[in-house]
Amino acid sequence: MALARTFAIALDGLRGHVVEVEADISAGLPAFVLIGLPDTALGESRKRVGAAAVNAGCSLSQKKLTVNLSPAALPKQGSGFDLAIAVAALSAAGVVPPAPAARAVHLGELGLDGRLRPVAGVLPAVLAAREAGFDRVLVPAGNLDEACLVDGIEVVGVTGLRAAAIVHGAELDPVEEDPVLPAVAEQRAAREPDMADVSGNGEAVEALVAAAAGGHHLAMVGPPGAGKTMLARRLPSLLPDLAGAEALEATCIRSLTGLGVGAELVRRPPFEAPHHTASAVSLVGGGSGRITPGAIVRATHGVLFLDEAAEFPPSVLDALRQPLENGSITIHRASGAASFPARFQLVLASNPCPCGHYGSADAECTCSPMARRRYLARMSGPLMDRVDIRLTVRRLGLAALHAASDLHAPGSTSSELRARVESARARAAERLRGTGWVRNADAAGSWLRSGERRLGATAIAPLDRALERGGITMRGYDRTLRLAWTLADLDGASSPDVDHVGRALFLRRGISA
Missing domain, CATH: 3.40.50.300 (P-loop containing nucleotide triphosphate hydrolases)
Structure with a gap:
């Protein structure tokens, strides 16, 4: 019996599942059968793997080859299983030693010339392999930098199927080949738009600072x-x-x-x-x-x-x-x-x-x-x-524009405003330590309304009146309370007072038809 196995990763969102790739060579007419709920792109791997193996100088067996992707009930999508299928098939044929192939995870799409092409989702796949206990993963050379972001697992970048077989101990002569590199993605602009470009609109700028500080x-x-x-x-x-x-x-x-x-x-x-x-x-x-x-x-x-x-x-x-x-x-x-x-x-x-x-x-x-x-x-x-924040933005008149230019206040650049945001977030994180939340927008309203976080009657009075009169919902009550804590953090206060609650309520109700 010629049976060998190796492993790949199937992604479900960002979560990866280990897929065992089994290859069996049996007597019969030459055939390549792929089972295990593959999608169309994966089903076409039979043609890619066969041609890639021939052009890489390590042809597949001319007998009946059956490849099973287990668990069979798990949907498997994409071309990232090509390398695992090819290595399992070569291992079953005796070209690749079975022991090292069965201890590694393989990711990558094969071209007809035998070279490996980069695939999407390599980083979450390598993370899933590490969490499953694997020590080694083979990836396309074009994905090597990305895969190396994961610590605690050996990442091997290979240019093609022949190189992958040699890594596992196949008795093949190395052949130099150019790696297939990923297309150059559009890079984000080196300079982010800066708040210093904004003239006037001080109320809107402060609202954005509050939104950034609390995640609102x-x-x-x-x-x-x-x-x-x-x-x-x-x-x-x-x-x-x-x-x-x-x-x-x-x-x-x-x-x-x-x-x-x-x-x-x-x-x-x-x-x-x-x-x-x-x-x-x-x-x-x-x-x-x-x-x-x-x-x-x-x-x-x-x-x-x-x-x-x-x-x-x-x-x-x-x-x-x-x-x-x-x-x-x-x-x-x-x-x-x-x-x-x-x-x-x-x-x-x-x-x-x-x-x-x-x-x-x-x-x-x-x-x-x-x-x-x-x-x-x-x-x-x-x-x-x-x-949480609803803002009416007005057009600037000429007088306001000149006033903003003449009184260009320090602290209006993004880096300086970000320092305020980071300081406010640090206060919130210290208060929320041990809760699993890091921003005020994440905190549960019931937590803010209980224990030592509960505000005094005077401070909370405007919010209570708005709820009693139907001006806000209970969800709005909690969200306004979170915003009040953010405003207090920006001001360096230990807890919101009536002014912070009033300002939060004003920002909450700032849009009118």
Whole structure:
């Protein structure tokens, strides 16, 4: 009996499952049978592996070859199983020693010339291999830098099938071949947009600082030219660098989406700004075959900016409600389900009405009050109830612009404002130590309303009155309370007072139709 095995990784979202690849050579007419619930791309690996083995100088057996991907009930997708299938087949034929092949994980797509091509999702796959207890993983040379970001496992980069066989001890002469490198991804601009570019709008800048310090969601409404987009695109520059698990998770997402990962983890918070014609699938993720992450997943630990939010279909906007509450998204399709992190900071920007001139001093609005209400109502009440800061942005007049230029206050650059944000986050992290939360926006309302965190009657009075009169919901009550703690952290106060609560309530109710 000629039976050999090796291992690969199947990804379900960011979670990896170990797949045992078994190859059996038996008597019969020459055939290559692949079983174990492969998708179309994986089913085509029979042709790729056969041609790659011939051109690499280590042909497969001319007998009946059966390859099983186990567990058989687990859906397997993509071309990243090619190398594992080829190594298992060569091991069953006696070309590759079976013992070393059975102790390693193999990732990579084979070209017809026998070279290995980079694949998406190598970083989460290598993490899954390490967590499963494997000591060695073979990856395409083009993915070597990315795979080496994982400590505690030996990563071997190989240029092709022949090189992989030699690594396992096959008696083949080395052949020099050029590695297939990944396409150069578009690099993020070296200089992030800076808050120093913003003239005036001090109230909006302070609102952005509060949003960055506490991780609060933000909505801005104002006429065209008021600076909404300019402000939103500068919010990531106020956020601290990603570190630890956040940086690793953001890098895994980038790897999974095929955007390319270098030799370092992603440190700056991502920024996603889908067009208002985007579908719900492009926003949250999905697809008819392989389930791919959407914009909310790519924005994890960063900012999701929806410009012209009222132009998005209401059904698309409402798809954000559950991820905003849970910090994750599980996408169910007929082919299976996949879970992704979706802990992003939402920024909405919209005109106040269809014509855009409501509230402008230099143009007359032609929209009826009903049209204005209907326009903003496209951002539904349940969605807006999850937004902590609601800001009305006004156009700057000439006098205000000159005053802002003459009184350009120090501390208005992104680096200086980020220092305030980091200081406020440090206070919040110290207070939340041991709870599993790190930002005020993450804290449970019941925790803030109990024990030593409970505010005095005087401080909480404005919020109690708003709840009693129906001005806010219970969710809004808790979110306003979190915002008040953020404002207190920015001011260096030990706890919010009535002024912080009042300011938080004002920011919460800042948009009117």
